[in-house]
Amino acid sequence: MLDTARIRPDFPILGQKENGHRLVYLDNAATSQKPRKVIDAIVHYYSFHNANVHRGAYALAVEATEAYEAARTALARFVNAWGREGVVFTRGTTESINLVAASWGRTNVGRGDTVVVTAMDHHSNIVPWQILCQEKGATLRMVEITEDGRIDLSDFGRALESKPKIVAFPYVSNSLGTVNPAAQLSKLAHAAGAVTVVDGAQSTPHLRVDVQSLDCDFYALSGHKMLGPMGSGALIAKPALLDAMPPYHGGGEMIERVWDDRSTWNKIPHKFEGGTPNVEAAVGLGAAIAYLEQLGMERIAEHEQELARLAIERLTQIEGVTVYGPKGHRAGVVPFTYGDIHPHDLATILDRDGVCIRAGHHCTQPLMRRLGVAATARASFYIYNDVDDIDALVTAVRKAGELFGVLAS
Amino acid sequence: MSPPDLGELYQQVILDHNRSPRNFKRLDAANRRAEGNNPLCGDRIQLFVQVEGDTISDIGFQMPQGSGCAISKASASLMTDAVKGKPVADAEAMFEAFRAMLAGGANAPGKLAAFSGVRAFPSRIKCANLAWHALHAALQNSAEPVTTESARDF
Numbered sequence: 001m002l003d004t005a006r007i008r009p010d011f012p013i014l015g016q017k018e019n020g021h022r023l024v025y026l027d028n029a030a031t032s033q034k035p036r037k038v039i040d041a042i043v044h045y046y047s048f049h050n051a052n053v054h055r056g057a058y059a060l061a062v063e064a065t066e067a068y069e070a071a072r073t074a075l076a077r078f079v080n081a082w083g084r085e086g087v088v089f090t091r092g093t094t095e096s097i098n099l100v101a102a103s104w105g106r107t108n109v110g111r112g113d114t115v116v117v118t119a120m121d122h123h124s125n126i127v128p129w130q131i132l133c134q135e136k137g138a139t140l141r142m143v144e145i146t147e148d149g150r151i152d153l154s155d156f157g158r159a160l161e162s163k164p165k166i167v168a169f170p171y172v173s174n175s176l177g178t179v180n181p182a183a184q185l186s187k188l189a190h191a192a193g194a195v196t197v198v199d200g201a202q203s204t205p206h207l208r209v210d211v212q213s214l215d216c217d218f219y220a221l222s223g224h225k226m227l228g229p230m231g232s233g234a235l236i237a238k239p240a241l242l243d244a245m246p247p248y249h250g251g252g253e254m255i256e257r258v259w260d261d262r263s264t265w266n267k268i269p270h271k272f273e274g275g276t277p278n279v280e281a282a283v284g285l286g287a288a289i290a291y292l293e294q295l296g297m298e299r300i301a302e303h304e305q306e307l308a309r310l311a312i313e314r315l316t317q318i319e320g321v322t323v324y325g326p327k328g329h330r331a332g333v334v335p336f337t338y339g340d341i342h343p344h345d346l347a348t349i350l351d352r353d354g355v356c357i358r359a360g361h362h363c364t365q366p367l368m369r370r371l372g373v374a375a376t377a378r379a380s381f382y383i384y385n386d387v388d389d390i391d392a393l394v395t396a397v398r399k400a401g402e403l404f405g406v407l408a409s
Numbered sequence: 410m411s412p413p414d415l416g417e418l419y420q421q422v423i424l425d426h427n428r429s430p431r432n433f434k435r436l437d438a439a440n441r442r443a444e445g446n447n448p449l450c451g452d453r454i455q456l457f458v459q460v461e462g463d464t465i466s467d468i469g470f471q472m473p474q475g476s477g478c479a480i481s482k483a484s485a486s487l488m489t490d491a492v493k494g495k496p497v498a499d500a501e502a503m504f505e506a507f508r509a510m511l512a513g514g515a516n517a518p519g520k521l522a523a524f525s526g527v528r529a530f531p532s533r534i535k536c537a538n539l540a541w542h543a544l545h546a547a548l549q550n551s552a553e554p555v556t557t558e559s560a561r562d563f
Contacts, residue, residue, distance in 0.1 A: 344480075348530060348533060352415050
């Protein structure tokens, strides 16, 4: 496991109290906390290098551009992108997927076509496709999941028989912790003639990602879940696809020449980065990547899997607790319910002991309907969580049971 | 300042109404009805109100699919007890008093004061208000489902 005693002091927020207790932050699937190095990188950027990028002829503007582009290089290397030109900075996963839907989707999807998503997708990988399909008269096909919370591969195969234009799925489920066989799914989808869109929001922070070996076409990620600032994120794509796509936002930076009635476009990735970009977010993301690389993604994945294993073992010893998601291999996401206590009440009670968890539908309402629950409680782990955090979680859950006199169901 | 005690939020009367909600029934013949949604957590309430003349002669609620936390369920239960058999104008006045209490004002009358502890838990105020907004909508004969994200003072 990681040496959390050395990691925790790097995170200023972990030094503060939550309701008088040690802050036990277990909502990392929603957003991660930020190390001092990321916070400092942003402060340093504004203190010494701030200027608008890609246009100034003066030294400061060159420095800002270099800082911004260095972050692109770092991210390209981090996920083994097809090239720097295949890294488009966005506000996060949601914007990245909307970009693909609005640009590639509007150009290539028409009446009678099919777009495939899965029942475990986050709303951000469902709703943009619903909007596209409604606009184009196309069909959205949702692939079912198995009892133990995996993509149902036989239903996935049936969905591919309709020769979909797009197949979208999450690498790691934010609601279940399932690690999907992304390379296999992508290969099957390609054989059926589709392009693949992988929601990488929950995978990029937690395991070694290599988009070239996944061989997907588009890969969306968020920086704020991987120690970076909110508003940082990217679309990683095959450059040939980006080259052929129309722009997403019109404005400055994304053009080559502008006439009275028409324009030509800048080269990729700049064609998709209209307007002044969020340079501070990119710089902060670059610092986050450096921090993660120094720990090593393999070790991070092992650490979280061990915490998840331990949390599941300890929680399921409590009568009335149900843990959702696959048995065995899973990411550091542990969704659960406890008897007839509503997850919102659980979250409030745990918070009194400084334990922060998420309660609700986790932006996966179609999945919740299939699980037959309105909501779950979810503990999710990251590099600074340790066994003490699990102790605090389990103790607080037991307390909730006492307060409510759980009717174990 | 020490954090508020959980016992102030989960008062015994709230735990009791959560465990055995009153008027937890469908009224198929109800002449007023409304649906309330909390899109943040997915909680839903269906409210059925029978108004005869100026009086709420019967009232019932359902929370589909086991949704509804202790606060929203107990609030709906206590609300139905409080307004059943009362004039519509009195129910609207209770709605105002309840809202005012959660916004930091004086305690609402009777058992409704049990929810005064919710003030110290801002993330739970919407749970306590949901049933009351649904009641208001039903009495106004509003066809639109109420949502915690559209009512400005939730």
